[in-house]
Amino acid sequence: MSDTSPFDPVGHESLADAVVEQIETMIVDGILKEGHKLPSERDLAEAMGVSRPKLREALQILESRDLVTVRHGEGSFIAPLSGRAMSPALLALYARHGRAFYDYLEYRREQECFAARTAALRATQSDKDRLRDIIDEMQKAWEEDDAEASQEADLRLHVAVVDASQNTTLIHMMASVYDLTRQGVFYNRRFLRTMDGTGEKLLQQHKDIVATILAGDPDAAEQAARAHLDFVEESFRLGEEQKARETRAAKRRKLSGQASR
Structure with missing residues (x-):
C-alpha cells in the first residue's frame, strides 16, 4: 500500500478492535461514505499493520453492525448509512x-x-x-x-x-x-x-x-x-x-x- 493510503497502522493491544475503531471513526467523519469500496484485504492489512485474519475479524464485526457489506468476489464496501431521504x-x-x-x-x-x-x-x-x-x-x-x-x-x-x-x-x-x-x-x-x-x-x-x-x-x-x-x-x-x-x-x-x- 502506498503512502497515500488514508489508513494508519494500528497498535497491538487489541488489533481487531483497533481496526474497527479506525474505520468507524472514518465513517463518522465522512471520510468513508456509503458505497465506498475498501482496499483489498492484502492492501488494507498492510496499511494498518495487521494480519489478514485479524482484518477479517474486524470486517466481520463491522458487517455485524451493518456498517460494512462484504460482497464475495467483489470486496468490502461501506454499507448504506443515511438511507433515502424519501421512499x-x-x-x-x-x-x-x-x-x-x-x-x-x-x-x-x-x-x-x-x-x-x-x-x-x-x-x-x-x-x-x-x-x-x-x-x-x-x-x-x-x-x-x-x-x-x-x-x-x-x-x-x-x-x-x-x-x-x-x-x-x-x-x-x-x-x-x-x-x-x-x-x-x-x-x-x-x-x-x-x-x-x-x-x-x-x-x-x-x-x-x-x-x-x-x-x-x-x-x-x-x-x-x-x-x-x-x-x-x-x-x-x-x-x-x-x-x-x-x-x-x-x-x-x-x-x-x-x-x-
Whole structure:
C-alpha cells in the first residue's frame, strides 16, 4: 500500500478492535461514505499493520453492525448509512407535483449557505486543493462543451464544499439530499444551461463560491452560495412561466384553427 493510503497502522493491544475503531471513526467523519469500496484485504492489512485474519475479524464485526457489506468476489464496501431521504413512492409523487421542488430548493439553500460559510472558516489545505481541482475540471468541461462532465463536476463541487465544512452531521444528511439531485428527481442541469445560454454564468457562480472559501471569507462565501441557489430558483420560475405561455398559445392556435373551418 502506498503512502497515500488514508489508513494508519494500528497498535497491538487489541488489533481487531483497533481496526474497527479506525474505520468507524472514518465513517463518522465522512471520510468513508456509503458505497465506498475498501482496499483489498492484502492492501488494507498492510496499511494498518495487521494480519489478514485479524482484518477479517474486524470486517466481520463491522458487517455485524451493518456498517460494512462484504460482497464475495467483489470486496468490502461501506454499507448504506443515511438511507433515502424519501421512499420511491414519495419520489414519484414529488416528480408529479412540481411545487415540491421549491421546498427542496429552500432546504438546500439554507444548508449550502451554512456549508459555504463554515467551509470558509474550517477548510483544510486538502479541502482547498480538492475544490481547486474540481473547478479546473468544470472549466475544462465548459471549454469542451461537455454537458455530462460538467454536470458530474457540479455535483462533486457541492459535495466537496459540504465536506470542507467539517460538520459530520451535515455531510451525512446532504449525501441523501444530493442523491435526489443525482437521480434527476427535481431538475436537470442541462435545463439551467438553456436558461444561462452557455453555462458561463453557472461556472462563474461556482468559481465565486470556491474563491470566497479559499479566501477564508465566511460572509462572502455564504452570499455566493445564496446567489447561486437564487439563480437556480429564478431560472426555474422563468422556465415554468415560459412553458405555461407556450401551452396557452398552443391551445389558442388549436381553437383558432377549429373556428376557421
